[in-house]
Structure formats: structure tokens, C-alpha cells
Amino acid sequence: MDAVLHALTDRSRRVVLDALADRPATVNELADLLPIARPGVSRHLRVLREAGLVEVRQEAQRRVYSLRPEALVDLDAWLGRYRTLWQRRLIDLHAEIARPRPSEPEGDR
Known part of the structure; x- marks a missing residue:
């Protein structure tokens, strides 16, 4: 590799x-x-x-x-660990962004 x-x-x-x-x-x-x-x-x-x-x-x-392309199989497997990690983090980020926020008081705008 x-x-x-x-x-x-x-x-x-x-x-x-x-x-x-x-x-x-x-x-x-x-x-x-x-x-x-x-x-x-x-x-x-x-x-x-x-x-x-x-x-x-x-x-x-x-x-x-x-x-x-078969020469890239080992590299793809190695990168798979990191791909999974980042996919989980992006899913968590998306959930955080989509989470409803309490309304801000009008004086804070």
C-alpha cells in the first residue's frame, strides 16, 4: 500500500x-x-x-x-475506516443543524 x-x-x-x-x-x-x-x-x-x-x-x-483498479482495493479498505468515521460525524452535524432551536427573545436580535 x-x-x-x-x-x-x-x-x-x-x-x-x-x-x-x-x-x-x-x-x-x-x-x-x-x-x-x-x-x-x-x-x-x-x-x-x-x-x-x-x-x-x-x-x-x-x-x-x-x-x-484492483491495486486500489487495499487503499480503499484502509480509507474505509476514516470514511465511516467522517460519515458518522457528518450525520451528527446534520442532526445538530436540523434540531429546532428555541426562539430568541426580540431584544437579542
């Missing part, structure tokens, strides 16, 4: 993952999305591959990258 968290810390890698969530893409297609040189894109893809977030397959002379 540490490798996944490290990979997600970089904005460029998150842009790549967002693009791959829609469909597989080549290095050139992914490079068009980023304001960095192609060698930098390749380095980002290597980090994502080593973290298990993407996989690559060779199609003739092209490398096509795909998202591996």
Missing part, C-alpha cells in the same frame, strides 16, 4: 490514472495530457507500474497502458 500511496502523491500520475480510468492509452496519448517531456511520462508510468496501478501490453510497436 505504501507504493500505491507514493504513486498517488504526484499530480501527473493522478492525471494518467484518471485518463486510464476511461480507456487504455499509449505513452504518446498520455504524454499529450501532461506538460512534461516523454521521458518524464515514461518515468511516471514506471512508478505506476511498480506500484501495481497500471499494466502494459505490447501491440506491434506500441505500448498500451491500462488501469489495474
